[in-house]
Amino acid sequence: MFAIVQTGGKQYKVAEGDVISVEKLDNAIGDKVSLQVLLVSDNGKVVAGNPSVKDAVCEAEVVSHGKGDKIVVFKYKPKKNERKKQGHRQPFTQLKILSIKK
Secondary structure (H helix, E strand, O other): OEEEEEEOOEEEEEEOOOEEEEEOOOOOOOOEEEEEEEEEEEOOEEEEOOOOOOOOEEEEEEEEEEEOOOEEEEEEEOOOOEEEEEEEOOEEEEEEEEEEEO
């Protein structure tokens, strides 16, 4: 059984026991989170929502918070001696999928 869930404006394919990294959530470590379910597949039987599946619940637990790898943003204008270098690390939350119920 797997499901397509949505959080932070992105969609993820999850199954029970999976650990996924999502956009940062304001929940403490160990908290339970309920995710919006867009599609559920159970042994070839697919139920799609419009926009979400009614009575379907995906329970997840917050495992940790962190920051992703650093990306370098470098802007310059040729022949003008203009250079700007910035770095960015996107914060994330790791979730462990506990159950998918429909």
